[in-house]
Amino acid sequence: GQSLEQPSEVTAVEGAIVQINCTYQTSGFYGLSWYQQHDGGAPTFLSYNALDGLEETGRFSSFLSRSDSYGYLLLQELQMKDSASYFCAVRDRRAAAGNKLTFGGGTRVLVKP
Amino acid sequence: DAGITQSPRHKVTETGTPVTLRCHQTENHRYMYWYRQDPGHGLRLIHYSYGVKDTDKGEVSDGYSVSRSKTEDFLLTLESATSSQTSVYFCAISELAGDHEQYFGPGTRLTVT
Numbered sequence: 271g272q273s274l275e276q277p278s279e280v281t282a283v284e285g286a287i288v289q290i291n292c293t294y295q296t297s298g299f300y301g302l303s304w305y306q307q308h309d310g311g312a313p314t315f316l317s318y319n320a321l322d323g324l325e326e327t328g329r330f331s332s333f334l335s336r337s338d339s340y341g342y343l344l345l346q347e348l349q350m351k352d353s354a355s356y357f358c359a360v361r362d363r364r365a366a367a368g369n370k371l372t373f374g375g376g377t378r379v380l381v382k383p
Numbered sequence: 384d385a386g387i388t389q390s391p392r393h394k395v396t397e398t399g400t401p402v403t404l405r406c407h408q409t410e411n412h413r414y415m416y417w418y419r420q421d422p423g424h425g426l427r428l429i430h431y432s433y434g435v436k437d438t439d440k441g442e443v444s445d446g447y448s449v450s451r452s453k454t455e456d457f458l459l460t461l462e463s464a465t466s467s468q469t470s471v472y473f474c475a476i477s478e479l480a481g482d483h484e485q486y487f488g489p490g491t492r493l494t495v496t
Binding site: 303 | 416485486
């Protein structure tokens with residue numbers, strides 16, 4: 271089976287930097303994805319790491335270490351609109367068809383003025 | 384935004400009644416998924432489809448069935464709803480095999496009393 275662990279909640283002030291860690295256990299691994307979900311909304315895709323290292327997309331960056339089964343999402347220059355839940359997800363390598371994703375429990379980020 | 388709609392958006396039903404949720408896409412994507420989202424559990428895969436009439440179970444499939452008779456529609460049926468199936472249900476789609484990026488519909492909030 272697969273499991274992912276991430277903190278349940280993080281609080282920070284506007285302009286700060288937040289790092290959301292994700293550790294995973296999986297019998298097969300393609301890569302680590304990150305999704306954002308605002309309250310009452312649908313999850314939206316943020317980033318994907320298949321190889322070790324840092325991927326940067328504007329104020330958000332995502333990092334992966336395959337040897338450590340660990341990744342993180344870095345939110346820089348926090349803005350109030352970044353208040354949301356963030357989910358890491360891994361794709362099941364064993365899937366015969368389709369692109370089954372297993373999600374972590376989510377990290378709720380609260381940005382304060 | 385990917386063209387995904389879900390109906391109904393909200394539903395209250397009684398224990399023991401059948402319920403069908405509909406997901407409709409206009410993107411002509413091959414892969415479609417049903418997830419449920421509960422506090423503390425993130426998103427859990429119920430069933431997915433990798434083509435018309437091709438479906439498979441996810442991690443929480445007990446009590447649910449699905450059908451896909453057309454590329455654009457993916458139906459989720461609760462044959463006899465139970466209170467434990469009170470949840471928010473999301474449909475998602477993806478285009479390519481091995482695609483880590485899924486597009487989510489707006490969700491259906493189902494309450495079973």
